[in-house]
Amino acid sequence: MTERETGAGTAARAGAAPRRWWRRSTPWIFAGPAAALLVFFFAYPLVAGFYQSFTADRDGATTWVGIAQYRRMMSDPVFWAALRNTGLILIVQVPVMIGLALLLAFGLNQSWLRFRSTFRIAYFLPAVTMLVAYSVVFRVLLKTDGGLVNQMLTAVGLSEIDWLNSPGWARLALIGSITWRWTGYNAVILLAGLQTIGREQYEAAAIDGAGAVTTYLRVILPQLRPVILFCSVTSTIGTLQLFDENYVLTGGGPGNATMTPVLYLYKVGFEQLDFGYAAALAWVIVVVIGLISYAQFRFFGRDSSR
Amino acid sequence: MNHIARGTGRLRPGRVLFVLLLLVGAVISTAPFYWMVVASTHDNSELFQSPPPFMPGGRFMHNLVELEHSIGFGRVMFNSAGIAVVYTVLSSLISAMCGYALAKYRFRGRGLLLGAVLATMMIPFQVLLVPLFQMMASLGWVDTYQAVVLPFLANSFGIFLMRQAFLGFPDELIESARIDGAGDLRIFYQVVLPVVRPQLGALVIFTFMTQWNAFLWPLLMLNSEDKYTVPVALYTLIGQSHVDYAGLILGSFLATLPLMLIFFLFQKQFVSGLLGGAVKG
Numbered sequence: 015m016t017e018r019e020t021g022a023g024t025a026a027r028a029g030a031a032p033r034r035w036w037r038r039s040t041p042w043i044f045a046g047p048a049a050a051l052l053v054f055f056f057a058y059p060l061v062a063g064f065y066q067s068f069t070a071d072r073d074g075a076t077t078w079v080g081i082a083q084y085r086r087m088m089s090d091p092v093f094w095a096a097l098r099n100t101g102l103i104l105i106v107q108v109p110v111m112i113g114l115a116l117l118l119a120f121g122l123n124q125s126w127l128r129f130r131s132t133f134r135i136a137y138f139l140p141a142v143t144m145l146v147a148y149s150v151v152f153r154v155l156l157k158t159d160g161g162l163v164n165q166m167l168t169a170v171g172l173s174e175i176d177w178l179n180s181p182g183w184a185r186l187a188l189i190g191s192i193t194w195r196w197t198g199y200n201a202v203i204l205l206a207g208l209q210t211i212g213r214e215q216y217e218a219a220a221i222d223g224a225g226a227v228t229t230y231l232r233v234i235l236p237q238l239r240p241v242i243l244f245c246s247v248t249s250t251i252g253t254l255q256l257f258d259e260n261y262v263l264t265g266g267g268p269g270n271a272t273m274t275p276v277l278y279l280y281k282v283g284f285e286q287l288d289f290g291y292a293a294a295l296a297w298v299i300v301v302v303i304g305l306i307s308y309a310q311f312r313f314f315g316r317d318s319s320r
Numbered sequence: 321m322n323h324i325a326r327g328t329g330r331l332r333p334g335r336v337l338f339v340l341l342l343l344v345g346a347v348i349s350t351a352p353f354y355w356m357v358v359a360s361t362h363d364n365s366e367l368f369q370s371p372p373p374f375m376p377g378g379r380f381m382h383n384l385v386e387l388e389h390s391i392g393f394g395r396v397m398f399n400s401a402g403i404a405v406v407y408t409v410l411s412s413l414i415s416a417m418c419g420y421a422l423a424k425y426r427f428r429g430r431g432l433l434l435g436a437v438l439a440t441m442m443i444p445f446q447v448l449l450v451p452l453f454q455m456m457a458s459l460g461w462v463d464t465y466q467a468v469v470l471p472f473l474a475n476s477f478g479i480f481l482m483r484q485a486f487l488g489f490p491d492e493l494i495e496s497a498r499i500d501g502a503g504d505l506r507i508f509y510q511v512v513l514p515v516v517r518p519q520l521g522a523l524v525i526f527t528f529m530t531q532w533n534a535f536l537w538p539l540l541m542l543n544s545e546d547k548y549t550v551p552v553a554l555y556t557l558i559g560q561s562h563v564d565y566a567g568l569i570l571g572s573f574l575a576t577l578p579l580m581l582i583f584f585l586f587q588k589q590f591v592s593g594l595l596g597g598a599v600k601g
Contacts, residue, residue: 146550280536304442
């Protein structure tokens, strides 16, 4: 890099001042557009939103209310319902999905398996559906009267389920849809990680007398840790930002059973037009995402700081 | 890879069970796609009959005409495609340029810019929802396409991805191109950019997918029906008093087709784009 600076020096000796100016501003010709956009559409609204979270609109005027919006959140049952739902998805859906994806990746990595690439495509296909489109499809599949899922249930002698209108089933429907969409996606990522592990590792473990299960648990899994971390962090962030799926599938209902923080933020901000409260909600979501991602890095990140 | 080589050729019960499970999973994964084809080619009233139709029907054109009539599907697809293409081209270019500056130049403010990019990656865009909405409103940009495209053009993920790609490019090559008299912009377009084509391809695919899927922001920004993108238009179909389910599924299927097409054409870049540096570099 010092080479570059001396290069600039010779250019300056040969040329005039404008030329030096051109040299010095060259990096900004490349970085300028992005930097300007980031300042204008990111930094500014970020600060504006933070300020806004300490204000409220009263009688047509915006007034400073201190931390009142944040305190209001503490006693807002819908906010807590949204957090609980997210927590449930985080504790139930994410581990189940990552576990399934891991099994799937191990399976698709077996060399004796025929049609491996066909299987991989089949499992990955849900990940290329448009988010709103697949939510629409599940909404129609789960329709209470005459929906395909209920028809299949009655065909095997079970009773119909009011999927999207009872809290427990609606949550299950949401969890099931997300799992359908993202399991193959995570499996393909994990598979790519698996394929960087050389076969000699498996052979060495076999020579040491380890069975297949032990090999995977003791040898392969620890090496996959960074990739598992990546999958769980992106899945967690995705869960904490959940909006499209439940907005289309259930609208957050019934009775806030599938409400999520971002959907609530949307409703508060753009249906109730309560901008101050929405801004405060947004900041709490950011802090929660930050904390949970940090915790995951601490949990999975140890040992892998090579 | 093949540590279970012993026993090849023999039919082992464990493996049979395993393959069966894998098949069941594959059916669950793909059945909704088959059902989309079935549902979108039948009449609305036939969908919820008992037993439901299992084979594709002949109402495809009828449903398509109906969909064109209800949400102007052709127009809406055109809007989505236009927005996604413009966004992808501009955003990829801006990201690549910024990534290049961050990787290959030393300049005042570089550390700050890199820090800002990293911070942006960690902060979800929903935080900006309210203030950005108000910003667009005060600019008078609500219900315009620049309001949909502009705020997210500087894609921090893309900038970071491209920076990582450029870091590996040898400085000597840039130097020698400069000695040969090439200007900085020419070096970027003709020398450096072609080398990082794989990463750029992944970024382009990722960016296009993101914009094609985008729902929340276009939903907030676009008010007039003739400006809607596909996800927004599909959503409005759900809210109608007599839902045209067959049309809804047809629209969903057609909206997913471009993504499937891209996937089949560019599988390799596609997957590495999704990985976003999780496995390599």
